[in-house]
Amino acid sequence: MKHSEVKNRIIETASFLFYKNGYNSTGINEIISEAGIAKATLYNHFKSKEEICLAYLKFKNSSFIQDVEDFTTSKPKGKAQVLAIFDFLELFFRDKDFNGCWCIKTVSEIPKDNEIIRAEIQLQKHSFIDLISKLITNNLENVKEAQVKSLARQIYLLYEGAVGESHLHQEDWPIKETKQLCSQIIS
Amino acid sequence: MKHSEVKNRIIETASFLFYKNGYNSTGINEIISEAGIAKATLYNHFKSKEEICLAYLKFKNSSFIQDVEDFTTSKPKGKAQVLAIFDFLELFFRDKDFNGCWCIKTVSEIPKDNEIIRAEIQLQKHSFIDLISKLITNNLENVKEAQVKSLARQIYLLYEGAVGESHLHQEDWPIKETKQLCSQIIS
DNA sequence: AAAATTGAACAGACAAGTCTGTCTTTGTTT
DNA sequence: AAACAAAGACAGACTTGTCTGTTCAATTTT
Known part of the structure; x- marks a missing residue:
């Protein structure tokens, strides 16, 4: 090999x-x-094991960002492309290997003062927020430039809540409710 | 002793x-x-250690439920009492011992097939959703009976997202954004 | 006197990481 | 083409230390 x-x-x-x-x-x-x-x-x-942990986080994130981008751009332009992230999550949730968010999982396990791992995770989350921002500017014409950042963060929070709670409850109502909520705030 | x-x-x-x-x-x-x-x-x-874990979860939850109830009922009736849960979270976040949600933390650490711990955590979350439902029916007169369940879940999801993400980013914008979002959906 | 607490030793499993020495594959030199 | 060298993969023993949970005689509390 x-x-x-x-x-x-x-x-x-x-x-x-x-x-x-x-x-x-x-x-x-x-x-x-x-x-x-x-x-x-x-x-x-x-x-070290920690170095493997970093590689693990990077591996999961790059697959994730790629998959989300592919999935959303395959949908018709407009509101649908933004809401598509929740449909993506629904598929992700149905996967037998679904186990919630790897970042949250890892943060829950590492010592509070591990700056290296934490920094990597925060970086990943910001790259996801950036992706949502791009989705907004590309698809929602009526959203003003000044509102994009706040809206992206809100959608991000909805998504993250849905990931964690669908995992915790082992049910998909958190995904459906957050998608519904997202639909409300972007119309 | x-x-x-x-x-x-x-x-x-x-x-x-x-x-x-x-x-x-x-x-x-x-x-x-x-x-x-x-x-x-x-x-x-x-x-066993697992039994201590259960006691830990129950201890944290009963304090939490009590504190939230005390805090919200101390606020003026109406929208303010519902939004108060985010002010409560802001205080919780500023506490030096804040470390996110103990349920999420624990779920992230235990084996997937531990039904006992998982059942306890799901129970706790449902008791929190019930608390939010009560807050809604007591304070928001214009919300129809049929909408309460869905609205309670949505506010719950906002809250949980805010807990996890404020902890992860070590910043309070998730709390502010979700409170803002909550304010939107209950007006 | 009965019940509870103590410290300490103990068992057995498992953790991360190091180290020795061998085997196989690759590429270079003759 | 044949001989050689370097790199990296291999197995697995080993060190050092941690973990949960048990046991027990001695002491304290009720």
Whole structure:
């Protein structure tokens, strides 16, 4: 196996396990045995478990941003493209591997003073808010420039609430209610 | 110290540590040394760490429900009493011990198949939704009976989103934005 | 006297990370 | 083409330390 392939395999395996079972509950031994690699190989690619955690967050986020962009742009222009993020979430929720937001999960597990992980997570969330901002300016003509930031944040908050609560309750009414609410505020 | 006082001391100490540092990261040894009791005493009151976790969740929730009720009823009747939950959250957020939602934190840490903990958390959230429903029917006369459930859920989702995101970003704009949004939908 | 608490030792599992030494693959040099 | 070298992957033992939960004799409280 190529060098970069091994690294990807580690990231994918660790991501699957971290997301499914939690960061603290997933041991290095579990990762290597699942990935079918040796421990020294893992530590040849990552200098610590925390470094794998960062790679996990980045991996999840880049897939997510890509998927959301693809999904929304496949919808007809206008309000529909904005509301599409909730339809995307509905699909995400129905997936058997759905386990809520990886950022919230990770923040809940790491010590409060871990600035490195926290900074990465805040960065990711801001990139998502930026995506929503772009969706707004591209699709909602009647929204003034000065309102975009606030509106993007509100939609973001609705989305995040829906992710967490649909996961907690294991039901999809949080998605439906927030989509309904979003529809109200963009009309 | 009385028997029940010891038990309360364990619950308070464990709650403080679980909430601050996380459930998995808090060991039994830390709890007993912080509470100043012997390990056998702890296991005389609780048969497992999971049982302490349940007591922790119940302890946090009953304080919370009580505090929210006291705070909202101290405000003038009408819209203000509903919006007061976001002012309450603002105070909660400014508290140095604020660490987000204990339910979300705990759900993020426990195995997916732990039905006992999960059931308790869902119960707590429903009791909070009930509280919001009562706030609506007591304060918003123009809301029809049939709309109460949906509106309560929406306000609940706004609140929960605000808790999680203010914690994640360590800023209070999520609280301000959701309060603004709430104000819009109840007018 | 009965009940509860104490400290300390204990068991057994598991954690992150290091290290030794071997095997395989790749690419370069002769 | 053959010999060689360097890189990286391999298994797995090992260190150091933490974890939950149990046991027990001694002491304190009621």
